[in-house]
Amino acid sequence: MIFDWPTRMQQMADFMGFSEEDLELVRASGPILLDRADELTSAVYDHFLQFPQTARFFLTLEGEIDQTRLDRRKHSLARWLRHSIDFQLDEQFPVFLLAMGVVHSNPSLERGYLGSVPARFMIGTMSFAQTAFANILLEEMSDPVQALRTSSAWNKLLMLQLDVLLAGYVTETPTPATEPPAPDVDEPDAEPQGMRRVLTNILDGNRANGNADGHSE
Numbered sequence: 001m002i003f004d005w006p007t008r009m010q011q012m013a014d015f016m017g018f019s020e021e022d023l024e025l026v027r028a029s030g031p032i033l034l035d036r037a038d039e040l041t042s043a044v045y046d047h048f049l050q051f052p053q054t055a056r057f058f059l060t061l062e063g064e065i066d067q068t069r070l071d072r073r074k075h076s077l078a079r080w081l082r083h084s085i086d087f088q089l090d091e092q093f094p095v096f097l098l099a100m101g102v103v104h105s106n107p108s109l110e111r112g113y114l115g116s117v118p119a120r121f122m123i124g125t126m127s128f129a130q131t132a133f134a135n136i137l138l139e140e141m142s143d144p145v146q147a148l149r150t151s152s153a154w155n156k157l158l159m160l161q162l163d164v165l166l167a168g169y170v171t172e173t174p175t176p177a178t179e180p181p182a183p184d185v186d187e188p189d190a191e192p193q194g195m196r197r198v199l200t201n202i203l204d205g206n207r208a209n210g211n212a213d214g215h216s217e
């Protein structure tokens, strides 16, 4: 795992092909998205309120919508949008993202009874944001090709962020890499190890039970 976060983000940016041109497209779209920031943040929270698994983070103990909490969160989301438009790959941005990830994965004492925001909803929210941004860009930009390019740039940027946000959840299996096997050990018949051995045993068991495809029943 890489813990030098700016380096990791740069590596992922290169891998995704997030270029200077993408960065310019994101910045240029800033005024369009900021103009509709209220609508965007409201759409995200209206969406959360439609599903019990996400709504519960914004309800009082009596089950009512906690408007104060909701308004505070809308402000946080608008702040995140502004930060994203001003995105630059420096030392600060990954720290902002990591802190944001940890806030969601590790509930504060005040909302400890709610537990973590499940990581899958962080992924789902990014997907929701990608779609919402794309729709707004398509509506507001006169050139649909430019809107598509801008939307692709945002998609990359949001996935780049999601990687670091989820690091606050420690989603990677902490299995360190080992030395590659010496050539004489790398035989096709060598016994599989670890999880691979478990899977191989299950498949072998299924085959022995007459299921040629290796599916478990």
Ligand code: HEM
Pocket (backbone or CB within 6 Å): 048, 053, 054, 055, 057, 073, 076, 077, 079, 080, 100, 103, 104, 107, 108, 111, 117, 121, 122, 125, 126
């Ligand atoms: C792309 C996904 C998301 C982004 C960018 C985002 C953004 C933020 C930001 C910027 C904050 C303020 C952090 C701070 O205090 O500095 C925050 C807090 C919070 N968010 Fe999110 N959020 C996301 C997804 C979610 C989801 C899916 C939920 C739950 C359904 C959620 C619930 C909360 C709650 C409860 C807090 C308050 C945490 C606390 O102060 O204890 N967020 N969010």
